[in-house]
Amino acid sequence: MHFGEDRNAYEGAVVPPIFQNSLFTFESWEAIDAAYEDRTNRFIYSRGKNPTVQVAEQKLALLAGAEKAQLFPSGMGAISAAVLHCINAGDHVIAIKNIYGPANNLLGNYLTQKMGITVTYVPGDKLEDFEAAICDNTRLIYLESPSSAVFGLQDLEAVGALARSRNIRTIIDNTWATPIFQSALALGIDMEVHSCSKYIGGHSDIIAGVVMGNAKDIDAIATREYAWIGAKTAPFEAWLILRSLRTLPIRLRQHQESAMKIARFLEAHSKIKLVRYPGLESFPQYALGQKQMSGYTGLMSFQLATEDLEKIKTFFNSLQLFKIGVSWGGHESLIYAPAISYLKELSLEQFTAMGISLGDMRISVGLENADDLTNDLEVALEKIQA
Numbered sequence: 490m491h492f493g494e495d496r497n498a499y500e501g502a503v504v505p506p507i508f509q510n511s512l513f514t515f516e517s518w519e520a521i522d523a524a525y526e527d528r529t530n531r532f533i534y535s536r537g538k539n540p541t542v543q544v545a546e547q548k549l550a551l552l553a554g555a556e557k558a559q560l561f562p563s564g565m566g567a568i569s570a571a572v573l574h575c576i577n578a579g580d581h582v583i584a585i586k587n588i589y590g591p592a593n594n595l596l597g598n599y600l601t602q603k604m605g606i607t608v609t610y611v612p613g614d615k616l617e618d619f620e621a622a623i624c625d626n627t628r629l630i631y632l633e634s635p636s637s638a639v640f641g642l643q644d645l646e647a648v649g650a651l652a653r654s655r656n657i658r659t660i661i662d663n664t665w666a667t668p669i670f671q672s673a674l675a676l677g678i679d680m681e682v683h684s685c686s687k688y689i690g691g692h693s694d695i696i697a698g699v700v701m702g703n704a705k706d707i708d709a710i711a712t713r714e715y716a717w718i719g720a721k722t723a724p725f726e727a728w729l730i731l732r733s734l735r736t737l738p739i740r741l742r743q744h745q746e747s748a749m750k751i752a753r754f755l756e757a758h759s760k761i762k763l764v765r766y767p768g769l770e771s772f773p774q775y776a777l778g779q780k781q782m783s784g785y786t787g788l789m790s791f792q793l794a795t796e797d798l799e800k801i802k803t804f805f806n807s808l809q810l811f812k813i814g815v816s817w818g819g820h821e822s823l824i825y826a827p828a829i830s831y832l833k834e835l836s837l838e839q840f841t842a843m844g845i846s847l848g849d850m851r852i853s854v855g856l857e858n859a860d861d862l863t864n865d866l867e868v869a870l871e872k873i874q875a
């Protein structure tokens with residue numbers, strides 16, 4: 490709540506100001522010269538460090554148990570920078586299957602073509618698969634646990650130890666659990682990346698991202714990928730994140746409580762074939778989740794028991810409180826059907842080979858009253874004719 494805020498420096502203001510300035514001025518040649526000597530820590534030009542951004546970064550680092558954090562203008566900005574920091578042309582990367590789509594495009598498509606990297610995909614649930622995929626030139630293992638598409642978990646402690654023993658860097662996309670529910674760095678992962686556009690922002694009014702890790706990595710990313718590629722975080726965005734962080738644990742507690750209620754309701758419903766939610770005892774990797782996470786957030790998916798597209802659309806279009814949209818982690822409940830976007834790129838056979846069906850629904854349980862949300866789902870499910 491108070492960490493990183495020097496209220497005496499802001500006339501006692503209870504909320505830090507937005508430092509909306511492009512540059513900082515100095516008294517003398519000697520003063521600016523001294524600032525340049527310590528440029529990773531000093532305010533010189535806002536494409537580098539900015540005081541409002543720094544307060545948000547310090548709070549985020551504290552939450553994650555990281556030495557440092559670097560904010561980015563989007564989660565993808567953070568992911569791209571962390572990956573580029575770890576690899577060179579021609580390197581080999583191991584990534585889990587079903588990572589967030591644009592991260593997959595970056596690794597398996599863009600960097601493959603531009604930098605000649607190679608990628609091996611592993612399901613992520615068995616350590617042997619990671620071990621078998623390691624080559625002489627493997628430099629990075631990229632994780633997402635739980636993954637936002639199928640909610641697969643990886644054993645972070647085991648993968649972290651394996652990677653360290655082979656001198657391979659590790660990055661986890663920790664957006665689903667947030668630093669509140671999963672301390673990935675303490676479990677031995679080198680760096681964690683987040684889309685702050687989800688729970689960390691939480692109000693559906695920010696696009697931002699963050700990379701967190703040790704000071705050496707984060708200073709290198711701040712100097713090179715952040716400043717040279719020019720991915721500057723807006724002070725206003727950082728200020729909104731400060732606002733959001735003050736309620737993050739409280740919001741997460743409510744997301745978790747409502748999501749558990751809804752997951753249990755769905756699991757018991759005759760028109761639902763299966764529910765994917767790491768907080769349910771029936772979740773195949775429940776024990777691993779209990780070992781490495783201290784809570785569960787509000788994003789889950791479920792499969793309707795029908796494959797009839799008209800019936801599926803009837804359910805989808807009947808919801809009133811769950812709004813139709815692609816993101817998650819905000820105050821508002823959302824629904825999305827992966828078939829809408831995937832079937833534009835994949836055949837039905839390729840789509841079902843991913844373990845997803847036409848009746849798959851992804852919901853983000855928001856902060857509305859949980860009974861109202863359950864009722865909304867119940868009414869829409871009743872509309873599906875047997």
Ligand SMILES: Cc1ncc(COP(=O)(O)O)c(C=O)c1O
Nearest residue numbers: 563564565589637664684686697
């Ligand atoms: C798991 C995950 N990681 C990263 C991102 C990218 O974040 P952003 O949209 O802030 O670039 C998203 C966005 O949906 C996501 O779902």
